[in-house]
Amino acid sequence: MLLERFYDEDLAQASYLIGCQATGEAVVVDPRREVQVYLDTAAKNGMRIVAVTETHIHADYLSGTRELAHVTGAEAYVSGEGGVDWQYGFDATRLFDGDVIQVGNIRLAARHTPGHTPEHLVFLVTDGALTDDPGYLLSGDFVFVGDLGRPDLLDEAAGGKDTRFQGAQDLFDSLKNVLLALPDHVQIHPAHGAGSACGKALGAIASTTVGYERLYTWWGPYLAADDRDGFVRELLDGQPDAHAYFARMKRENRDGPAVLGPLPNLEAVTAQDAAARAADGDAVLVDTRAAADVRAGTVPGALAIPATGKTAAWGAWAIDPEREQRPLLLLVEDHEQAEHVRDHLIRVGIDTTAGYFTSLDGIETAPSETIAPDQIADLDEPFLLDVREMSEYHAGHIPGATRIGAGRVLWETSRLPRDRTIVSYCQSGARNIVAAQALRRAGFPVIEVDGSYLGYARMQQHANAGAER
Numbered sequence: 001m002l003l004e005r006f007y008d009e010d011l012a013q014a015s016y017l018i019g020c021q022a023t024g025e026a027v028v029v030d031p032r033r034e035v036q037v038y039l040d041t042a043a044k045n046g047m048r049i050v051a052v053t054e055t056h057i058h059a060d061y062l063s064g065t066r067e068l069a070h071v072t073g074a075e076a077y078v079s080g081e082g083g084v085d086w087q088y089g090f091d092a093t094r095l096f097d098g099d100v101i102q103v104g105n106i107r108l109a110a111r112h113t114p115g116h117t118p119e120h121l122v123f124l125v126t127d128g129a130l131t132d133d134p135g136y137l138l139s140g141d142f143v144f145v146g147d148l149g150r151p152d153l154l155d156e157a158a159g160g161k162d163t164r165f166q167g168a169q170d171l172f173d174s175l176k177n178v179l180l181a182l183p184d185h186v187q188i189h190p191a192h193g194a195g196s197a198c199g200k201a202l203g204a205i206a207s208t209t210v211g212y213e214r215l216y217t218w219w220g221p222y223l224a225a226d227d228r229d230g231f232v233r234e235l236l237d238g239q240p241d242a243h244a245y246f247a248r249m250k251r252e253n254r255d256g257p258a259v260l261g262p263l264p265n266l267e268a269v270t271a272q273d274a275a276a277r278a279a280d281g282d283a284v285l286v287d288t289r290a291a292a293d294v295r296a297g298t299v300p301g302a303l304a305i306p307a308t309g310k311t312a313a314w315g316a317w318a319i320d321p322e323r324e325q326r327p328l329l330l331l332v333e334d335h336e337q338a339e340h341v342r343d344h345l346i347r348v349g350i351d352t353t354a355g356y357f358t359s360l361d362g363i364e365t366a367p368s369e370t371i372a373p374d375q376i377a378d379l380d381e382p383f384l385l386d387v388r389e390m391s392e393y394h395a396g397h398i399p400g401a402t403r404i405g406a407g408r409v410l411w412e413t414s415r416l417p418r419d420r421t422i423v424s425y426c427q428s429g430a431r432n433i434v435a436a437q438a439l440r441r442a443g444f445p446v447i448e449v450d451g452s453y454l455g456y457a458r459m460q461q462h463a464n465a466g467a468e469r
Contacts, residue, residue, distance in 0.1 A: 001106055001127040003136065004041055005189065005206060008032060010312045010344055011061050012195035012202070016138055018125060019047045020104025027051040027103045028074075029123060029138050030191050031064035033257060034343045035071055051101055053077035053108075055140025055191060056120040057086065057253045059153050059246040061312070062349045066090060070259045077101055081112045082119025090256030095121060105129045111178050113142045115171025116149030122178070124186075136187045137210070142171075143179060144190045145203030146217055148235065153250075156242030168232040175223055184211025240389055243407030245316035245348060252349055260351065266338050267355030274329045274355075275299060275363040283354070284324065287331045288341050291433035295448070297365040298331075304437035307332065307341050309430065316348040317407045318438040327354035334358060368436065369447045373398075373456040376423060376449070383417050385409070385424040387435045388453070392427060398449075398456055401425075406435040416444060425449035425456070 002019040017038055019026035026047040028038050031054075042049050049072045054065050056079060069076040069092075080087070080094030088094075095101075097112035105128035110121045122143075125136035141149035151167025187207055194204040214220050222231035269277075277283040278301060287298045288307035298304070305315045319328075328345075330353060332338045338356035345353060376382065376398070384401035386393055393403045404412050406426060416422060422444055426432040429452040436446045449455060 001129065002026070002045055002047070003125075003189075006032075006037055006041075007193065007206070008061075008312075008347070009195075010310055011347065012193045013061055014189070014191050014193065014206075015064075016189060017041055017049075018103065018106055018108070019045060020106045020129075021045075021047075022129060023104030024048060025050045025104045025106075027053065027101060027106070027108060028068055029108075030054050030058075030140065031068050032347050033062045033064040033067050033260070033349075034346055035064050035068045038068060039071065048072070049074045051075050051077060051103055053095070053101060053123070055079075055122060055138065055142070056117045057088070057250060058141075059242075059249050059253075060192075061347050062249060062257045063253050064257075065092070066256055066259055070261070079110075079112075079119040079121045081121065082114065082117070086117065086119040086254075088256070089254055097121075107134075108138075109134065113140075113174040113178050115151050115167050115174045116141045117154065117167075118170075120149075120174075124182075134182070134186060136189060137179075137182065138191075139179075139188050140191045142174060142190075143188055143213065144192055145188070145205050145208045146213075147202045148175075148219060150235075150239050152236060152239050153242055153246065156246070164236055165232065168235050169228065171235065172223070172228050172231050175219065179210060180214060180223060182210045184209060184214065186210045188213065238391065240391070241405040241407055243313065243317065243405070244411035245320070245407070248320070248322060248349065257349065258351070260346065263342070266335065266342065266353065268335065269329060269355050269357050271357050271360055271363045274331075274357045277329065278302075281326070283327045283329045284319075285331065286328050286341075287437075288337070289331065291429050294433050294437065295368040295370065295429075297360070297367045298437075299360070299363065300366050301441050302331070302437065303441060304433045305341070305345075306430070306433070307337055311341055311344040312347045313407070314431075314434045315345045315350050317410065318434050319345075319350050320410070321350050321352065325352060328352050329354060330356040331360070332356050332358060368433075370450045371423060371447050372450050373459040379421055379423065379447075382421045382423045382447075385416070385422050386453075387424060387426050387432055392453075396453070396457065398425065398453070406431040409435050410438050410442065413439070413442060413444070418444060420445075422446045423449060425452040427453050 004017040015030045076092035078092045095110040101108040107126040109124040123138040124134040152164035154163040285302040342353040386401040386403040387406035
């Protein structure tokens, strides 16, 4: 048996190719939309992809199930569980609890594990060449290393009302009746790792075992004591922000993401051409440089989506493709980086990247307006905007600041004034450049705190040290 893990550091998302080396057949589970990596791996190992499936209707990235099935001719499988409100809207074979995908000697048995979502499935994997017993669990967003899938996303991203409580109850039952009924040696391979917003404390290790999770995770004692109420309270406490784009991902993944097919070549344009097209309203410019470079000077009205780090997520914070469908022109280092950025934006359903340019020579640029932390008090009634997570805000914030997470701020502009200066910050400035440029493009007067919250905290430390002397 071949088991290959593909990990997207950007979205902290894992997908898997499982192949039978005896027959040369393979199945892919939870693929991302840019599918070449699976084709290359299958070809390298002399395999053909005959099946593709996913554990649930994802909220944080656009599924590649339809794309991969289209490219390879593989049969697509999706969950048929969850009731009428959670049925997929595209053609695929429906899986129910106990159904099996057979790929050569490899057996993937679907188990219904509601909680994170009502339709959620996991796959128990058996290497039939060695044993009749399962040895691996592809757990999707049900169980992570050290944590569990959050049950509140339907409230936060799909328009639900208090569904988190039933979801938490369902998750308790799924752990009790499915996961903890398995032998301790079964390996768990989850769909996300540290940095994902699909849980609150995901581990960075790639896999774990049923026995380890049973003994050492936060939820283990609650299950051992059959303490359902305590489990629900702790599970729901302190979940991170659900980014606004999650709602769009849910809808598109349920209905069926558009099939891309072969991607067109990206057009290389001059800086002057890019600026002219943007000025005419025919394109949107995206500066992919580091935050400090953008602040030093970029094209007025350009979005900031750094090419290093969380490019896909940051792109989905700054661009809503349901409202903005004009072509994107990327400021990048070279053609290779342009393709990298396009591939990452595709993973969150931003499909309009058309071209790129590699310098700002000969066109008008302007620096971002910034303010030193000790000068904020000199402004006339500024609106302080903290774009960090709730946990960061509670750990310390600039007095009087309103918190709207960077992943939601462009969708909550009704909470922002247009007749007052907005002074924005995150922790170090990386997230804030994405939010600030998006708000500037939307017409809001934004000044960034120099050094963001860390700059403010250093100022406070120096002031306190001076007072003690």
